Amino acid sequence: MNRIFAAKTGLIIAGSLFIGSFSWASDEQNNPQIDALVNDTIKALMAEHRIPGMAVALSVDGKRYYFNYGVADQAANTPVTADTLFELGSVSKTFTAALGAYAQASGALPLNDSASQYLPALEGSVFDDVSLVELATYTAGGLPLQFPDDVQDEDEMLDYYRHWQPDYAPGTHRQYSNPSIGLFGYLTAQRLGEPYAALMEEHVFSPLGLEHSYLEVPEEQQPHYAYGYSKDDEAVRVNPGLLDAQAYGVKTNTADMLTFIEAHMDSSALDETLRETLETTQMGYFSMGDMTQALGWERYAYPVTLDQLRAGNSLEMALEANEARRLQPPLPASQDVWFNKTGSTGGFGAYVAFVPSQQMGIVMLANRNYPNQARIEAAHHILTALMDTP
Structure with a gap:
């Protein structure tokens, strides 16, 4: 092309x-x-x-372009390289979605089942009427963005879920929520009977060839792990938290992220289960205006305008409950779609987008949490500058 x-x-x-x-x-x-x-x-x-440092990578017609800028550690003046590991923040949710979709593809976890079916502690709670796919798409009924401050350990977490009361009927509103997709990942691990990190390595990272993606960065990779920087230029890394691995815990580099999105753009080389896994994450389950919520990914009909992307990635979409329309049946995985996901931690900001029909995608990883709108504008500018000749 x-x-x-x-x-x-x-x-x-x-x-x-x-x-x-x-x-x-x-x-x-x-x-x-x-x-x-x-x-x-x-x-x-x-x-x-x-922004102290950034790693940017493009995939265009199967060719890869890498760009590394600035420093991963200001105190040591360590440059960003192709090996630098960045925190993905909520881009991690696309991996949680993939693990849950793998569980369905392997026959272990039908996504339309009720959430309480896979955790006895939730039986008799409102989660009898909340499906797994509603948890994964933030449409359970208004779970908040974060856990309340007084929820500090797993027992308190389960007690919180048992007593939680929704503000909306399940499937009617989208409220972006770490506890929502976090519980989805937690229940997936409960069903598959292994620790979440081990399952992610076994069924997502390793089969897709992601050799430098981690929930816990191993000792030998610590020299490649960037420091993030707060607005006051304090060097920071993500703190442990409840369901952190499921909601915002992945650390990786641009090469692995390109491998991940290239598999989404063309899954023909993968086995049947893995192909079905990725296709399931790309399906559209609920629509809110021009944005459709997939599993982990958010999708827009392509071509997409910058204003449409701004609206779908706005603070209102992230912080407020928005009326959602259930799509029955769900929209199938499609080539003419702009898929994207933003992610942030206290010191990092990430943005990933790809368009299968154009065979192009972008990964932008930074060690400062800067506005989502700026990420989107830069990525949209770069990708839309790559145009088919007549």
Whole structure:
């Protein structure tokens, strides 16, 4: 597929141009037009939002382009490289979704079953009437963004779920929620009978060839684990929390994330179970305006405008309950869709997007939590500059 590139970047560089380290990964492709497009866009983004380091990667027609900027550790002046590990924040939810979809594809966990069916502690609670797919799509009835502060351990967590009362009927409103998809991942592990981290490695990371993706970064990989930076430039990493692995716990690099989205764009080389797994995560279950909630991923009909992406990734969509329309049957996995997911922790900001029909995708990993709207604008600018020739 031939491509042409827009002549203008469409972005104004704020202040002085960020000058940092820049390096290539071993399997990168070299294209001066892509280099200029990405460098101009990302350097402007980093300057405006004071981002210490970023790793950006593109997949275009099966070719990979890697870009690494700035530092992973300001105190040690360690440059970002192709090996640098970043916290994904809520992009981790796409992996939780994949594990749950694997459990369904393998016959262990039908997603339309009630949540309480897989945890005796929830029997007789409102989760008798909440399905697993409603947990995975934040439509259980209004579970909050985070657990209340007084929920500190697993016993208190289960007690919280047992006594929780929904604000809405299940399947009528979407309320973005770590406890919602977190419980989905927890119940998946309960059903499969192994620790969540072991299941993720066995059924998602390893089969997809993700060799540098972790829930707990091993000792030998610690030198590659970036520090995140708070708004006050304090070096931070994510703190432990209830269901953190399921909701925001993955650490990885751009090569593994490209492998992950390339498998979503073309799963023909995978076995039948894994193909079904990824297709299940891409199906559309509930719609809210132009955005459709898949499992982990959020999807938009392609081509998509920047305004549509802004609306679907707005604070209102993240922090408020939004009326949702159940899609019956769910929308199938489709080629003409823009899939995306944002993710943040206290010191990191991530954005991932891909369009199967265009065979193009982008991974943007940064060690500062900067506004979602800025991530989306930069990614949309880069990807829409990659256009089919007439």
